[in-house]
Amino acid sequence: MLYLELLIQGIIYGSMYAIIAVGLTLVYGLLRILHVAHAGLFALGGYLGLLITNATGSLLLAMPLAAAGVGLVGMVVYRLCYHPILDRPPYVALIASIGLFIAMEEIYRLVFGPYGLTYNDVPLQSQIAFLGMNLRTAELAIVFGSVILLGTLSYLAQKTRIGVAWKATVDDPQMAASFGIDPLKVRYLNFFIGSGLAAIGGIFISLLSNLVEPTMGGVPSYKALAIIVLGGLGNVTGTLIASLVLGVVEAFGTIYIGHLMDRDAIAFAFLILVLMIRPQGMLSGR
Amino acid sequence: MLRLDSLSCGYGAMQAVHGLDLHVAKGSITTLLGANGAGKSSTIMCIAGHVAVHSGEIRYKDRKITDASPMQRIKDGISVVPEGRRLFPNLTVKENLIVGGYSRSRDESNRELERMLSIFPRLEERLGQRAGSLSGGEQQMLAIGRALMSKPELLLVDELSLGLMPKIIDICYRAIAELNKDGLTIILVEQSTHRALEVADQVCVLESGRTVWQGTSDEAQNNVKMIDSLLGLREETSDA
Ligand SMILES: Nc1ncnc2c1ncn2[C@@H]1O[C@H](COP(=O)(O)OP(=O)(O)OP(=O)(O)O)[C@@H](O)[C@H]1O
Ligand SMILES: [Mg+2]
16 A cells, blocks of 8 residues: 555656656757756746736636746747857857756746745645545646646647657758758747646646745756656657656655655665666667 | 759858759759769759858749748759658658648648659558668658658759669659659759669769769760769779
8 A cells, every 4th residue: 555655656746757857858859958947947837827826716727827928938048048059069058058047046036035935725735535545636636737738748749740840850950941841930839838848847846835936946957857868868758757767766765765865865866876877868769 | 944053052161062054944854973072962952952052043943042941942842852861760651751741731731642652652551660660762762752742843862773772773763754754853863874864854964063064865875984984983884
Protein backbone atom coordinates (compact mmCIF):
# COMPACT_ATOMS: atom_id res chain seq x y z
CA MET A 1 0.00 0.00 0.00
CA LEU A 2 2.82 2.36 0.88
CA TYR A 3 4.50 1.57 -2.42
CA LEU A 4 1.38 2.41 -4.38
CA GLU A 5 0.99 5.63 -2.46
CA LEU A 6 4.59 6.60 -3.13
CA LEU A 7 4.21 5.68 -6.77
CA ILE A 8 1.19 7.94 -7.05
CA GLN A 9 3.00 10.79 -5.32
CA GLY A 10 5.85 10.26 -7.77
CA ILE A 11 3.51 10.38 -10.73
CA ILE A 12 1.94 13.60 -9.47
CA TYR A 13 5.30 15.35 -9.25
CA GLY A 14 6.50 13.65 -12.41
CA SER A 15 3.55 15.03 -14.41
CA MET A 16 4.31 18.48 -13.13
CA TYR A 17 7.96 18.18 -14.15
CA ALA A 18 6.90 16.84 -17.52
CA ILE A 19 4.72 19.80 -18.27
CA ILE A 20 7.55 22.19 -17.42
CA ALA A 21 10.32 20.25 -19.12
CA VAL A 22 8.48 19.65 -22.40
CA GLY A 23 8.61 23.35 -23.29
CA LEU A 24 12.32 23.36 -22.57
CA THR A 25 13.02 20.33 -24.70
CA LEU A 26 10.94 21.77 -27.56
CA VAL A 27 13.08 24.90 -27.56
CA TYR A 28 16.26 22.87 -27.41
CA GLY A 29 15.13 20.60 -30.24
CA LEU A 30 14.34 23.53 -32.50
CA LEU A 31 17.05 26.05 -31.69
CA ARG A 32 19.71 24.19 -29.67
CA ILE A 33 19.31 26.79 -26.94
CA LEU A 34 19.17 25.97 -23.21
CA HIS A 35 16.23 28.20 -22.40
CA VAL A 36 16.84 28.87 -18.70
CA ALA A 37 14.37 31.75 -18.67
CA HIS A 38 11.64 29.16 -19.21
CA ALA A 39 11.48 28.95 -15.41
CA GLY A 40 10.74 32.67 -15.27
CA LEU A 41 7.71 32.05 -17.49
CA PHE A 42 6.70 29.20 -15.20
CA ALA A 43 6.69 31.63 -12.26
CA LEU A 44 4.76 34.20 -14.28
CA GLY A 45 2.16 31.52 -14.94
CA GLY A 46 1.86 30.95 -11.20
CA TYR A 47 1.36 34.67 -10.60
CA LEU A 48 -1.19 35.19 -13.35
CA GLY A 49 -3.10 32.05 -12.38
CA LEU A 50 -3.29 33.07 -8.76
CA LEU A 51 -4.16 36.70 -9.43
CA ILE A 52 -6.89 35.82 -11.92
CA THR A 53 -8.30 33.15 -9.60
CA ASN A 54 -8.36 35.58 -6.68
CA ALA A 55 -9.99 38.27 -8.82
CA THR A 56 -12.63 36.10 -10.48
CA GLY A 57 -12.93 33.13 -8.16
CA SER A 58 -12.55 30.78 -11.12
CA LEU A 59 -9.50 28.59 -11.57
CA LEU A 60 -11.04 27.22 -14.74
CA LEU A 61 -10.94 30.69 -16.26
CA ALA A 62 -7.51 31.48 -14.85
CA MET A 63 -5.74 28.49 -16.43
CA PRO A 64 -6.39 29.24 -20.12
CA LEU A 65 -5.96 32.99 -19.63
CA ALA A 66 -2.63 32.56 -17.82
CA ALA A 67 -1.46 29.99 -20.37
CA ALA A 68 -2.32 32.25 -23.30
CA GLY A 69 -0.82 35.32 -21.61
CA VAL A 70 2.42 33.55 -20.75
CA GLY A 71 2.47 31.99 -24.22
CA LEU A 72 2.45 35.48 -25.73
CA VAL A 73 5.19 36.61 -23.35
CA GLY A 74 7.18 33.55 -24.46
CA MET A 75 6.88 34.71 -28.08
CA VAL A 76 8.11 38.17 -27.06
CA VAL A 77 11.03 36.57 -25.20
CA TYR A 78 11.98 34.69 -28.36
CA ARG A 79 11.72 37.80 -30.54
CA LEU A 80 13.67 40.11 -28.23
CA CYS A 81 16.11 37.79 -26.51
CA TYR A 82 16.93 34.90 -28.87
CA HIS A 83 16.03 35.96 -32.39
CA PRO A 84 18.76 38.64 -32.65
CA ILE A 85 21.52 36.24 -31.56
CA LEU A 86 20.55 33.01 -33.34
CA ASP A 87 23.69 32.96 -35.50
CA ARG A 88 25.98 33.35 -32.47
CA PRO A 89 27.46 30.35 -30.64
CA PRO A 90 24.99 28.66 -28.27
CA TYR A 91 26.60 29.94 -25.07
CA VAL A 92 25.67 33.50 -26.07
CA ALA A 93 21.98 32.57 -25.96
CA LEU A 94 22.57 30.68 -22.71
CA ILE A 95 24.07 33.75 -21.05
CA ALA A 96 21.25 35.93 -22.38
CA SER A 97 18.76 33.42 -21.02
CA ILE A 98 20.30 33.34 -17.55
CA GLY A 99 20.36 37.14 -17.50
CA LEU A 100 16.73 37.28 -18.53
CA PHE A 101 15.76 34.77 -15.84
CA ILE A 102 17.43 36.85 -13.11
CA ALA A 103 15.80 40.00 -14.45
CA MET A 104 12.39 38.31 -14.43
CA GLU A 105 12.78 37.30 -10.78
CA GLU A 106 13.66 40.88 -9.89
CA ILE A 107 10.71 42.23 -11.86
CA TYR A 108 8.34 39.89 -10.00
CA ARG A 109 9.85 41.06 -6.72
CA LEU A 110 9.24 44.69 -7.66
CA VAL A 111 5.79 44.23 -9.12
CA PHE A 112 4.27 41.55 -6.89
CA GLY A 113 6.30 42.12 -3.70
CA PRO A 114 9.10 40.03 -2.20
CA TYR A 115 7.10 37.74 0.11
CA GLY A 116 4.94 35.85 -2.27
CA LEU A 117 1.19 35.67 -2.74
CA THR A 118 -1.40 33.18 -1.55
CA TYR A 119 -4.88 32.23 -2.74
CA ASN A 120 -7.87 33.83 -1.01
CA ASP A 121 -9.40 30.40 -1.07
CA VAL A 122 -7.18 27.64 -2.45
CA PRO A 123 -9.09 25.74 -5.13
CA LEU A 124 -9.32 21.94 -5.43
CA GLN A 125 -8.39 21.09 -1.85
CA SER A 126 -11.22 18.66 -1.04
CA GLN A 127 -10.12 15.11 -0.33
CA ILE A 128 -11.24 12.29 -2.54
CA ALA A 129 -10.77 8.59 -2.17
CA PHE A 130 -8.74 7.04 -4.95
CA LEU A 131 -7.65 3.37 -4.86
CA GLY A 132 -8.14 3.38 -1.12
CA MET A 133 -6.08 6.51 -0.60
CA ASN A 134 -7.05 10.03 0.28
CA LEU A 135 -5.83 12.42 -2.37
CA ARG A 136 -6.41 16.09 -2.84
CA THR A 137 -8.50 16.96 -5.89
CA ALA A 138 -5.62 19.20 -7.01
CA GLU A 139 -3.29 16.22 -7.15
CA LEU A 140 -5.60 14.27 -9.40
CA ALA A 141 -6.20 17.37 -11.50
CA ILE A 142 -2.45 17.71 -12.02
CA VAL A 143 -2.09 14.16 -13.30
CA PHE A 144 -5.14 14.20 -15.53
CA GLY A 145 -4.51 17.75 -16.69
CA SER A 146 -0.95 16.87 -17.71
CA VAL A 147 -2.03 13.72 -19.52
CA ILE A 148 -4.69 15.61 -21.45
CA LEU A 149 -2.40 18.51 -22.37
CA LEU A 150 0.53 16.33 -23.39
CA GLY A 151 -1.81 13.97 -25.24
CA THR A 152 -3.22 16.91 -27.16
CA LEU A 153 0.28 18.08 -27.98
CA SER A 154 1.22 14.66 -29.27
CA TYR A 155 -1.96 14.54 -31.36
CA LEU A 156 -1.15 17.93 -32.88
CA ALA A 157 2.37 16.80 -33.71
CA GLN A 158 1.19 13.60 -35.40
CA LYS A 159 -2.02 14.56 -37.12
CA THR A 160 -1.97 18.19 -38.16
CA ARG A 161 -0.14 19.90 -40.99
CA ILE A 162 1.34 22.46 -38.63
CA GLY A 163 2.55 19.68 -36.33
CA VAL A 164 4.26 17.92 -39.22
CA ALA A 165 5.73 21.26 -40.33
CA TRP A 166 7.13 21.76 -36.85
CA LYS A 167 8.77 18.32 -36.80
CA ALA A 168 10.21 18.91 -40.27
CA THR A 169 11.73 22.19 -39.12
CA VAL A 170 13.36 20.40 -36.19
CA ASP A 171 14.84 17.83 -38.59
CA ASP A 172 16.13 20.23 -41.26
CA PRO A 173 15.14 23.91 -41.06
CA GLN A 174 16.61 24.81 -44.44
CA MET A 175 14.72 22.08 -46.30
CA ALA A 176 11.54 22.86 -44.38
CA ALA A 177 11.78 26.48 -45.53
CA SER A 178 12.44 25.19 -49.02
CA PHE A 179 8.98 23.60 -49.01
CA GLY A 180 7.29 26.75 -47.82
CA ILE A 181 7.37 26.36 -44.05
CA ASP A 182 8.12 29.68 -42.41
CA PRO A 183 10.74 28.92 -39.72
CA LEU A 184 9.80 32.07 -37.82
CA LYS A 185 6.18 30.97 -37.50
CA VAL A 186 7.29 27.57 -36.24
CA ARG A 187 9.50 29.21 -33.63
CA TYR A 188 6.70 31.48 -32.43
CA LEU A 189 4.35 28.52 -32.18
CA ASN A 190 7.00 26.59 -30.30
CA PHE A 191 7.48 29.34 -27.73
CA PHE A 192 3.74 29.93 -27.40
CA ILE A 193 2.97 26.30 -26.65
CA GLY A 194 6.03 25.63 -24.48
CA SER A 195 5.49 28.77 -22.41
CA GLY A 196 1.77 28.12 -22.07
CA LEU A 197 2.52 24.66 -20.68
CA ALA A 198 5.08 26.14 -18.27
CA ALA A 199 2.37 28.52 -17.04
CA ILE A 200 0.06 25.59 -16.32
CA GLY A 201 2.95 23.95 -14.45
CA GLY A 202 3.33 27.09 -12.35
CA ILE A 203 -0.36 27.05 -11.47
CA PHE A 204 -0.23 23.34 -10.60
CA ILE A 205 2.60 23.84 -8.15
CA SER A 206 0.86 26.81 -6.54
CA LEU A 207 -2.19 24.61 -5.92
CA LEU A 208 -0.03 22.22 -3.89
CA SER A 209 1.88 24.85 -1.92
CA ASN A 210 -0.58 27.76 -1.88
CA LEU A 211 2.34 30.03 -2.55
CA VAL A 212 3.60 32.01 -5.52
CA GLU A 213 6.89 33.80 -4.98
CA PRO A 214 9.52 35.51 -7.13
CA THR A 215 12.07 32.71 -6.84
CA MET A 216 9.67 29.81 -7.35
CA GLY A 217 11.22 29.10 -10.77
CA GLY A 218 14.65 28.35 -9.38
CA VAL A 219 14.54 24.75 -8.27
CA PRO A 220 12.13 23.55 -11.00
CA SER A 221 14.34 25.15 -13.61
CA TYR A 222 17.41 23.22 -12.49
CA LYS A 223 15.40 20.04 -12.33
CA ALA A 224 13.87 20.59 -15.75
CA LEU A 225 17.27 21.27 -17.29
CA ALA A 226 18.62 18.07 -15.77
CA ILE A 227 15.53 16.18 -16.94
CA ILE A 228 15.92 17.19 -20.56
CA VAL A 229 19.55 16.10 -20.43
CA LEU A 230 18.48 12.78 -18.93
CA GLY A 231 15.81 12.36 -21.59
CA GLY A 232 18.36 12.88 -24.37
CA LEU A 233 18.34 16.59 -25.28
CA GLY A 234 15.51 17.51 -27.61
CA ASN A 235 13.85 14.10 -27.31
CA VAL A 236 10.24 14.66 -26.21
CA THR A 237 9.41 11.06 -25.29
CA GLY A 238 12.66 10.77 -23.34
CA THR A 239 11.82 13.94 -21.47
CA LEU A 240 8.42 12.61 -20.42
CA ILE A 241 9.91 9.35 -19.18
CA ALA A 242 12.72 11.13 -17.33
CA SER A 243 10.18 13.42 -15.64
CA LEU A 244 8.15 10.50 -14.32
CA VAL A 245 11.24 8.59 -13.24
CA LEU A 246 12.53 11.60 -11.32
CA GLY A 247 9.16 12.14 -9.63
CA VAL A 248 9.02 8.52 -8.51
CA VAL A 249 12.64 8.45 -7.33
CA GLU A 250 11.99 11.58 -5.27
CA ALA A 251 8.89 10.08 -3.71
CA PHE A 252 10.61 6.86 -2.68
CA GLY A 253 13.76 8.72 -1.68
CA THR A 254 11.97 10.98 0.77
CA ILE A 255 10.78 7.89 2.64
CA TYR A 256 13.98 5.86 2.63
CA ILE A 257 16.72 8.46 2.76
CA GLY A 258 14.63 11.47 3.72
CA HIS A 259 16.45 11.71 7.04
CA LEU A 260 19.72 12.24 5.17
CA MET A 261 18.68 14.76 2.54
CA ASP A 262 15.56 16.62 1.48
CA ARG A 263 13.50 16.08 -1.64
CA ASP A 264 15.46 18.40 -3.92
CA ALA A 265 18.82 17.07 -2.76
CA ILE A 266 17.64 13.52 -3.52
CA ALA A 267 16.56 14.61 -6.99
CA PHE A 268 19.92 16.15 -7.79
CA ALA A 269 21.89 13.28 -6.27
CA PHE A 270 19.93 10.95 -8.55
CA LEU A 271 20.46 13.13 -11.60
CA ILE A 272 24.19 13.34 -10.97
CA LEU A 273 24.36 9.60 -10.48
CA VAL A 274 22.54 8.83 -13.73
CA LEU A 275 24.57 11.32 -15.71
CA MET A 276 27.78 9.78 -14.36
CA ILE A 277 26.70 6.38 -15.62
CA ARG A 278 25.00 7.52 -18.83
CA PRO A 279 26.23 10.97 -19.84
CA GLN A 280 24.24 10.73 -23.08
CA GLY A 281 20.96 10.50 -21.14
CA MET A 282 18.79 7.54 -20.18
CA LEU A 283 17.56 7.07 -23.73
CA SER A 284 20.27 7.80 -26.22
CA GLY A 285 18.75 10.74 -28.02
CA ARG A 286 19.75 12.43 -31.20
CA MET B 1 11.22 30.08 -68.14
CA LEU B 2 14.44 30.64 -66.19
CA ARG B 3 17.34 32.94 -66.97
CA LEU B 4 20.58 33.26 -65.10
CA ASP B 5 22.39 36.46 -66.13
CA SER B 6 26.10 36.47 -65.23
CA LEU B 7 25.19 34.91 -61.93
CA SER B 8 27.85 34.74 -59.23
CA CYS B 9 27.07 33.14 -55.94
CA GLY B 10 28.82 31.57 -52.97
CA TYR B 11 29.24 31.22 -49.26
CA GLY B 12 30.38 34.28 -47.34
CA ALA B 13 33.52 35.56 -49.02
CA MET B 14 33.93 32.24 -50.90
CA GLN B 15 32.60 32.49 -54.44
CA ALA B 16 31.54 29.13 -55.87
CA VAL B 17 30.02 30.19 -59.19
CA HIS B 18 31.42 32.97 -61.41
CA GLY B 19 29.29 34.76 -63.98
CA LEU B 20 27.08 31.91 -65.10
CA ASP B 21 24.72 32.59 -68.05
CA LEU B 22 21.99 30.07 -68.64
CA HIS B 23 18.65 30.16 -70.43
CA VAL B 24 16.21 27.39 -69.68
CA ALA B 25 13.25 27.10 -72.04
CA LYS B 26 9.83 26.06 -70.77
CA GLY B 27 9.33 22.31 -71.00
CA SER B 28 13.01 21.55 -71.57
CA ILE B 29 15.53 19.45 -69.70
CA THR B 30 18.87 21.09 -68.97
CA THR B 31 21.77 19.05 -67.67
CA LEU B 32 24.56 20.53 -65.60
CA LEU B 33 27.76 18.52 -65.76
CA GLY B 34 31.06 19.09 -64.02
CA ALA B 35 33.72 17.51 -61.86
CA ASN B 36 33.47 17.44 -58.07
CA GLY B 37 33.47 20.96 -56.70
CA ALA B 38 32.63 22.55 -60.05
CA GLY B 39 29.70 24.44 -58.57
CA LYS B 40 26.73 22.37 -59.78
CA SER B 41 25.06 22.02 -56.38
CA SER B 42 25.78 25.65 -55.57
CA THR B 43 23.99 26.68 -58.77
CA ILE B 44 20.99 24.48 -57.97
CA MET B 45 20.73 25.70 -54.39
CA CYS B 46 21.15 29.28 -55.53
CA ILE B 47 18.19 28.91 -57.89
CA ALA B 48 16.22 27.44 -54.97
CA GLY B 49 17.15 30.45 -52.86
CA HIS B 50 19.61 28.91 -50.41
CA VAL B 51 22.95 30.26 -51.64
CA ALA B 52 23.66 33.98 -51.52
CA VAL B 53 23.86 35.78 -54.87
CA HIS B 54 26.99 37.95 -55.08
CA SER B 55 26.17 39.55 -58.41
CA GLY B 56 24.05 38.98 -61.49
CA GLU B 57 20.39 38.14 -61.71
CA ILE B 58 17.94 35.26 -61.65
CA ARG B 59 14.77 35.75 -63.70
CA TYR B 60 11.91 33.31 -63.55
CA LYS B 61 8.82 33.64 -65.75
CA ASP B 62 10.04 37.12 -66.69
CA ARG B 63 10.24 38.26 -63.09
CA LYS B 64 13.36 38.99 -61.13
CA ILE B 65 13.56 36.55 -58.21
CA THR B 66 17.17 37.16 -57.21
CA ASP B 67 16.16 38.29 -53.73
CA ALA B 68 13.05 36.13 -53.23
CA SER B 69 12.99 33.80 -50.22
CA PRO B 70 12.93 30.00 -50.67
CA MET B 71 9.33 30.07 -49.41
CA GLN B 72 8.38 32.52 -52.14
CA ARG B 73 10.11 30.43 -54.80
CA ILE B 74 8.30 27.20 -53.93
CA LYS B 75 4.99 29.04 -54.12
CA ASP B 76 6.04 30.30 -57.56
CA GLY B 77 6.67 26.71 -58.65
CA ILE B 78 10.39 26.06 -58.14
CA SER B 79 11.04 22.82 -56.28
CA VAL B 80 14.26 20.99 -55.48
CA VAL B 81 15.57 17.46 -55.01
CA PRO B 82 18.75 18.41 -53.18
CA GLU B 83 22.11 16.70 -53.16
CA GLY B 84 22.09 13.88 -50.60
CA ARG B 85 18.25 13.97 -50.79
CA ARG B 86 17.92 15.65 -47.39
CA LEU B 87 14.72 13.88 -46.46
CA PHE B 88 13.32 14.52 -42.99
CA PRO B 89 14.68 11.31 -41.46
CA ASN B 90 12.50 11.28 -38.33
CA LEU B 91 9.31 11.89 -40.27
CA THR B 92 7.35 9.12 -41.94
CA VAL B 93 7.13 8.78 -45.71
CA LYS B 94 3.66 10.26 -45.64
CA GLU B 95 4.76 13.17 -43.45
CA ASN B 96 7.64 13.91 -45.81
CA LEU B 97 5.13 14.10 -48.65
CA ILE B 98 2.84 16.33 -46.60
CA VAL B 99 5.74 18.72 -46.05
CA GLY B 100 6.42 18.61 -49.78
CA GLY B 101 2.87 19.84 -50.41
CA TYR B 102 2.89 22.37 -47.61
CA SER B 103 2.89 25.32 -49.99
CA ARG B 104 -0.39 24.10 -51.52
CA SER B 105 -3.84 23.82 -50.00
CA ARG B 106 -4.80 20.69 -48.11
CA ASP B 107 -7.07 19.50 -50.95
CA GLU B 108 -4.46 20.05 -53.63
CA SER B 109 -1.93 18.33 -51.47
CA ASN B 110 -4.16 15.29 -50.99
CA ARG B 111 -4.75 15.06 -54.73
CA GLU B 112 -1.02 15.27 -55.44
CA LEU B 113 -0.40 12.55 -52.87
CA GLU B 114 -2.60 10.16 -54.87
CA ARG B 115 -0.79 11.05 -58.08
CA MET B 116 2.61 10.61 -56.43
CA LEU B 117 1.75 7.16 -55.18
CA SER B 118 0.67 6.15 -58.67
CA ILE B 119 4.08 7.25 -60.01
CA PHE B 120 5.97 5.50 -57.18
CA PRO B 121 3.78 2.61 -55.93
CA ARG B 122 6.71 1.38 -53.82
CA LEU B 123 6.13 4.33 -51.50
CA GLU B 124 2.51 3.44 -50.86
CA GLU B 125 3.46 0.30 -48.93
CA ARG B 126 5.81 2.37 -46.79
CA LEU B 127 3.72 5.43 -45.94
CA GLY B 128 4.05 4.89 -42.19
CA GLN B 129 7.74 4.06 -42.21
CA ARG B 130 10.39 6.53 -41.02
CA ALA B 131 12.11 8.08 -44.03
CA GLY B 132 15.50 7.52 -42.40
CA SER B 133 14.95 3.76 -42.53
CA LEU B 134 14.20 3.56 -46.26
CA SER B 135 16.64 2.03 -48.73
CA GLY B 136 18.65 4.38 -50.93
CA GLY B 137 16.39 3.83 -53.92
CA GLU B 138 13.23 4.39 -51.93
CA GLN B 139 14.75 7.53 -50.46
CA GLN B 140 15.43 8.91 -53.92
CA MET B 141 11.87 8.15 -55.02
CA LEU B 142 10.61 9.88 -51.90
CA ALA B 143 12.86 12.87 -52.52
CA ILE B 144 11.45 13.20 -56.03
CA GLY B 145 7.91 12.60 -54.78
CA ARG B 146 8.32 15.19 -52.04
CA ALA B 147 9.53 17.77 -54.55
CA LEU B 148 6.59 17.02 -56.88
CA MET B 149 4.02 17.44 -54.11
CA SER B 150 4.27 21.21 -54.53
CA LYS B 151 3.13 20.93 -58.19
CA PRO B 152 6.30 22.58 -59.47
CA GLU B 153 6.76 24.09 -62.91
CA LEU B 154 10.54 24.00 -62.58
CA LEU B 155 12.15 20.98 -60.93
CA LEU B 156 15.78 21.08 -59.82
CA VAL B 157 17.35 17.65 -59.36
CA ASP B 158 20.85 17.21 -57.92
CA GLU B 159 22.49 13.80 -58.49
CA LEU B 160 19.53 11.78 -59.68
CA SER B 161 21.34 8.46 -60.06
CA LEU B 162 24.14 8.64 -57.49
CA GLY B 163 24.52 5.40 -55.55
CA LEU B 164 21.49 3.69 -57.09
CA MET B 165 21.10 0.31 -58.79
CA PRO B 166 20.52 0.42 -62.58
CA LYS B 167 16.95 -0.79 -62.11
CA ILE B 168 16.15 2.06 -59.74
CA ILE B 169 17.94 4.54 -61.99
CA ASP B 170 15.62 3.38 -64.78
CA ILE B 171 12.58 4.04 -62.64
CA CYS B 172 13.81 7.52 -61.74
CA TYR B 173 14.71 8.45 -65.32
CA ARG B 174 11.40 7.12 -66.60
CA ALA B 175 9.63 9.31 -64.06
CA ILE B 176 11.69 12.32 -65.16
CA ALA B 177 10.88 11.67 -68.82
CA GLU B 178 7.15 11.29 -68.09
CA LEU B 179 7.03 14.46 -66.03
CA ASN B 180 8.83 16.34 -68.74
CA LYS B 181 6.35 15.08 -71.31
CA ASP B 182 3.60 16.57 -69.14
CA GLY B 183 5.31 19.95 -69.44
CA LEU B 184 7.59 20.09 -66.42
CA THR B 185 10.81 22.04 -66.92
CA ILE B 186 13.79 20.27 -65.37
CA ILE B 187 17.37 21.10 -64.47
CA LEU B 188 19.34 17.97 -63.82
CA VAL B 189 22.75 17.64 -62.22
CA GLU B 190 24.47 14.37 -63.02
CA GLN B 191 27.73 12.54 -62.55
CA SER B 192 26.84 9.94 -65.14
CA THR B 193 27.14 11.77 -68.45
CA HIS B 194 25.62 9.04 -70.54
CA ARG B 195 22.17 8.86 -68.92
CA ALA B 196 21.92 12.61 -68.58
CA LEU B 197 22.70 13.26 -72.24
CA GLU B 198 20.00 10.83 -73.30
CA VAL B 199 17.17 12.85 -71.75
CA ALA B 200 18.61 16.35 -71.99
CA ASP B 201 17.76 19.07 -74.49
CA GLN B 202 20.54 21.37 -73.36
CA VAL B 203 23.88 20.69 -71.69
CA CYS B 204 26.07 22.99 -69.65
CA VAL B 205 29.52 21.93 -68.42
CA LEU B 206 30.99 23.74 -65.42
CA GLU B 207 34.54 23.84 -64.21
CA SER B 208 35.67 25.70 -61.10
CA GLY B 209 32.44 27.67 -61.12
CA ARG B 210 32.69 28.77 -64.77
CA THR B 211 30.90 27.54 -67.90
CA VAL B 212 33.40 25.77 -70.14
CA TRP B 213 30.99 24.30 -72.66
CA GLN B 214 27.33 24.86 -73.48
CA GLY B 215 25.22 23.43 -76.28
CA THR B 216 22.37 21.17 -77.32
CA SER B 217 22.43 17.56 -76.29
CA ASP B 218 22.93 16.51 -79.94
CA GLU B 219 26.07 18.61 -80.07
CA ALA B 220 27.11 17.08 -76.79
CA GLN B 221 26.47 13.54 -78.03
CA ASN B 222 28.77 14.24 -80.98
CA ASN B 223 31.45 15.56 -78.66
CA VAL B 224 31.28 13.03 -75.86
CA LYS B 225 35.07 12.62 -75.89
CA MET B 226 35.62 16.32 -75.51
CA ILE B 227 33.07 16.60 -72.69
CA ASP B 228 34.53 13.63 -70.90
CA SER B 229 37.93 15.25 -71.08
CA LEU B 230 36.47 18.46 -69.65
CA LEU B 231 35.08 16.41 -66.80
CA GLY B 232 38.45 14.77 -66.31
CA LEU B 233 36.99 11.38 -67.21
CA ARG B 234 39.21 10.67 -70.21
CA GLU B 235 41.15 7.85 -68.63
CA GLU B 236 38.11 6.16 -67.14
CA THR B 237 35.11 4.54 -68.68
CA SER B 238 32.48 7.12 -67.92
CA ASP B 239 29.53 4.86 -67.22
CA ALA B 240 28.67 1.55 -65.69
N1 LIG C 1 28.26 25.25 -47.49
C1 LIG C 1 29.41 25.60 -48.08
N2 LIG C 1 30.23 26.48 -47.49
C2 LIG C 1 31.40 26.85 -48.09
N3 LIG C 1 31.80 26.39 -49.27
C3 LIG C 1 31.02 25.52 -49.92
C4 LIG C 1 29.78 25.07 -49.36
N4 LIG C 1 29.22 24.19 -50.21
C5 LIG C 1 30.06 24.10 -51.26
N5 LIG C 1 31.15 24.89 -51.09
C6 LIG C 1 32.25 25.06 -52.03
O1 LIG C 1 31.73 25.52 -53.26
C7 LIG C 1 32.41 24.91 -54.34
C8 LIG C 1 31.40 24.27 -55.27
O2 LIG C 1 30.76 23.21 -54.57
P1 LIG C 1 29.49 22.45 -55.12
O3 LIG C 1 28.96 21.63 -54.03
O4 LIG C 1 28.60 23.44 -55.76
O5 LIG C 1 30.14 21.52 -56.24
P2 LIG C 1 29.48 20.35 -57.07
O6 LIG C 1 29.74 20.66 -58.50
O7 LIG C 1 28.08 20.12 -56.66
O8 LIG C 1 30.40 19.14 -56.64
P3 LIG C 1 30.01 17.59 -56.39
O9 LIG C 1 30.04 16.93 -57.72
O10 LIG C 1 31.12 17.09 -55.53
O11 LIG C 1 28.69 17.54 -55.73
C9 LIG C 1 33.39 23.92 -53.72
O12 LIG C 1 34.66 24.49 -53.76
C10 LIG C 1 32.92 23.74 -52.31
O13 LIG C 1 34.00 23.51 -51.44
MG1 LIG D 1 27.12 18.62 -55.81
